[in-house]
Amino acid sequence: MQTRRHLIGLGLASTMLAACSTTPTSADLLPIVFVHGNGDSAALWQTTIWRFESNGWPRDRLFASDQPFPLARDDDAMAQPGRSSAAESMAFLKAEVDRVLKTTGASQVILIGNSRGGNAIRNYIQNGGGDRVVSQVVLGGNPAHGIWAVKGLHEGSEFSGLSPFMRQLNQPKNAAGDEVTPGVKWLTVRSDNNDKYAQPDGVWIGAKGTPTNIGFDGPALKGASNVVIPRLDHRETSFSPAAFEAAWRFLTGSPPRTLQPVAEAQATLSGRVTGLGLDPHDPASGDFADNLPLAGAQLAIFAVDATTGMRQGAAARTQTIAADGRWGPFIARPDTAYEFVLSAPGYATTHIYRSPFPRSSSVVQLCPQRIAEADRAAKALVIFTRPRGYFDAQRDTMRFDGQTTLPGVPPQGAGVSSAKLKLTSDEARTVPAEFNGERVVGRTWPLARGEVSVLELSY
Template identity: 65%
Template structure:
């Protein structure tokens, strides 16, 4: 049966950030509020913020929000622990916009959302009195016509194209049939055919061969400027260089001068340490993500050798975080790779290896992790993750421990992490490369409660 076959696999998804020396007027550089997607956090906007800064946007006018519970409810109208409704999501965004307007003295903001974040933006502008407070709305990969559009199937979910939430948002606003509310200027960014949540076939939602009744054009909206970015994946509709250039041009009316992220010194980093919730109804079913601080978590930061992942001496920064979860500030050396070691009761000791940071950021969020049940028999477990995009074997040049990425299909961009479990006890380097970005970490023993993450920046 169709209803049994379709399984939704949603991928994603503080006032922050880093800046520049100029002080332009609000008209030149209006405040931008970035809204992450399902299951994500503010940290996913890190490279996008750097690109705006590299083109003169002041740090105090760039704000990425953290929805405390970033996952959508299964049924939007029914309370579900650890998840948010569309109404709660909109209320949170509305409150954050008001904070930004008050802090900056601006009359309006620009809103930029990825995936589910676009749902909150549309809901706020249309139903939350946001039209007067927003000048531009940019939606990257937002499933504006649903991830599926099947009568009778999970229509209470906010991602149903035939459900009440999207039906109301997409109702014609004028005689021309526009789906967007004025006088806001609207831009949608979508892939030509590589967005896993805008597919006519249900391959990426667990139902290969079953029509979703959604097309590649699903994120487009009548009445908006609709831009196609060839071969980008679901997340790259917001976080890729091409998405930045289209967004910058839409807001300013001109092309960005700096096409690459410009380095700065000093590089000062900060962010939150967050954890995972256990599903209350069935703890054995696993964890769910949240963006709540994890007070009492401990962090140690080590400079590492780029070739071997070995530590270059003692910790260069350490902290036990308080109620706000903040682990910094920490001044990083330009060009240096780092190992971030997060430990907290009830979690594995999580070793997160990162490539060098070119600029400062206050949204370097770190998540304590727990091992999956299936991985506990391994001697060591290392995950390669790409938060701002997916892996596409036909498009990307990549390797993990010297070979193809386990779990990544031969075509299509639908997987954003890959895991290697080893059966050897020895500690050794483990490296990954993705389109020129290289990270080398070291394996750590699962028996002693360690997990390893190689986290890509780009």
């Protein structure tokens, strides 16, 4: 699934130098704890974990988990239902690190965080004792100086550069003015100018034409190693091949052998079913929920024809989701595409189509959709989504049901990760979607019966 766009900058260097790379022995490799961002889940680390495994990092030393309430409060000091404070995020991370240390017997861990996850990491190391147990940190797209720093604009938010939380994080730590806690090695990865949350103009926060007082270099930290990768979007600063390469080089001192997941003979899949079904980064996508388990949901898995989305026989697995939200394990073929069907009260019956899984994963999180009022007039609804990055019309090669212009994706900028196709017929048919070489094919289902289709990219 490697694309031409990914083979740039650091990615190209890795390919050229792969022959001389070396992998440390397993005994040298610390456990890694991956920390997701605002409104996200552990699922976003799936391809990153595959890349670490494919380069020799032991699977039993790679950990990603779901923060129950992943969304930040509007005002960090004010309780808000379904939201978490910076202190609560730090407490969750501390508990996860303690669990990993106990499970592995290691004395230290590596922390890798995306976006808001970087705030929790910095807070834990600076204020929660993490400096005693953390060896290295990688921060991708972390709004290290806020997303905005405007007087009178939500100054209590964790994402305001003027908030008490952000001011104390960025206080100089030594005479050199370093912003990172000493004793820990730090790497930040940022885009040159394509991160929607590191923009001098407030277009992506609903304030077009208003200066944010934050520059493209907002994610960089004084005292850290700061890497800039051209044209990456906000999520790709953590989840792209180029971001992985930067992290691998930082952690090991050598280039990775491969940027692509190496296929296994069979893939054992499992994960959680939660109610987080809509994208909090796309305001038009509607309401969203949390990472709490969706007990009682029904799951069915079908092998499908990768060119038509048609089912190849009866369900390969059916399961009622228990109180912990876990599903699986399911043994998948790495050369086979699958349809995951979820049904639960209050949600649409959701048909999720995925390209083949080359490797095992325990973070295949599944989320049923809710039908927005604005979509109910359609006969069929198909959602094309890219959880680990955004759609960029100027940068990417895309096609959705034969169209190169994706509904809802702006002609400039990378800030939307899903597109909705509202069809005027409920006649069942095939709908293909492509993004930079990855292809997902699904089928339509009648919206009148409360059914929707999701074509979900892995890369």
